[in-house]
Amino acid sequence: MSTDEARLPARFDSVEVLEDFMTTPTTALVDDLAAVPGDILVLGVGGKMGPTLARLARRAAPSRRVMGVARFSEPGVREALAQAGVEPIAADLLDQSALEKLPKARNVVFMAGRKFGATGDVPLTWAMNVHVPAMVAEVFKSARIVAFSTGCVYPFVPVEGGGATEEVPPLPPPGDYASSCVGRERMFEYFSARHGTPGRLFRLNYAIDMRYGVLHDIGRKVRDGDTIDLSMGHVNVIWQGDANTIALRCLAHTTTPTSPINVTGPETIEVRWLANEFGKLMGKTPRFSGTEAATGWLNNASRMLQEFGPPSVPLARMIEWTADWLMRDMKTLNKPTHYEVRDGQY
Incomplete structure (x- = not known):
């Protein structure tokens, strides 16, 4: 075990x-944020990752304003952010006047988007994932602007090939969600080139913490004796804290x-492993x-x-943490990732 892992x-x-x-x-x-002056605005702060990203930014740059924008439909999120020193701003990002x-912050992290329920209201999915980014x-x-995106913009690639690199052209399998995520990237690309706006497209695949994520989904099924579908037989994961750290560091990159x-x-x-x-x-036998x-x-x-170094939390520790959390029946967000979906219908 390395010294870092021991900590x-x-x-x-x-x-x-x-x-x-x-x-x-x-x-x-802390060093990277010190290199990029100005306040930090997190758009779509109310999701699974937004509250901890905003709090991380606040702790890394305590002299700056860190603001989080969302509709705040989930009780308690707005109050918790305010208590942590993050300024909550209630707004509907579909409302252009709002x-x-x-505030015109110098640093923007864009986390808004629509995935689950995408097939239930397709026009809303495209409005959130394409129209809002354009505005x-x-x-x-x-x-x-660091804009959260997804690995779903890529086509399926051979599991033995090491995964899609950034040079693979976005060409997602069928489904409005993945296609609209390509649209989101294209909007940021177009306006970045037009206005000279610096940015990064943050293609995330998949963040986890103890309360949700691919490891949580698989571990929960093992614990409960539920059958695990192997059709999507291989995945990538990263600790949510590492993903948030890299997203904020991208402001300086x-x-x-x-x-x-x-x-x-x-x-x-x-997935089988x-x-x-x-x-x-x-002490269970998976099905x-x-x-x-x-x-x-x-x-x-x-x-x-190459740019940021390896994640601080290795896979083995994430598995151990998740198993321990699940076996104690600790809090879950009850938001399955649906990582096993191959037809793009969410």
Whole structure:
């Protein structure tokens, strides 16, 4: 075990301890944010990752204004952000007049988007994933913009190939969600080139913490004796704290025009192997159905590793933490990732 790994906690006794760990900044993050002056505005702060990203930014740059924008439909999120020193701003990003009234921060992290329920209201999915980015790119054309994207913009690639690199042209499998995510990137690319806006396209695949994510989904099925579909037989994952850290560090690593960066762990992970690892830790025998496809939505993290170094939390520790959390029946967000979906219908 490395010295860095030895410093990692053995378990998390509460959500508060978990979130404190995830929002503790690294020296590299503090240094990178010091190199990019100005306030920080997080658009779409109310999702799974937004609150901890905003709190991380606040702790890494305590002298700056850190503002978080969302509709705040989930109770308690707005109050928790305010208590942590993040300024909550209630606004509907689909309302252009509301968008134009937001503070013109020098640094913008765009986290808004629509995935689950995408097939239930297709026009809304395209409006959130394409129209909103176009408006944001215009309104904040003088800012640095790190825009959250997804590995779903890529086609399925062979599982033995190490994942899609940033040079693979976006060409997603069928489905309005993935196609609209390509549209989101194109809007930021177009306006970045038009206005000279520095940015990065943050292609994430998949962030996890104890309460949600691919590891949570698989571990929960092992614990409960549910059958695990192997058709999407390989995945990538990264610790949410590492993903948030890299997103904020990207503000100091922008390009003009904007350019993509894959953000994920360095491994291509077999779902069957993951389930068996959880089985060993939980004393359970996993149940499987289907067979592993030869392709999957997989990202190659080489560029991320070159720019930012390896993630601080290795896969083995994430598995151990998740198994421990699940076996104690700790809090879950009850938001499955649907990582196993291959037809793009969310």
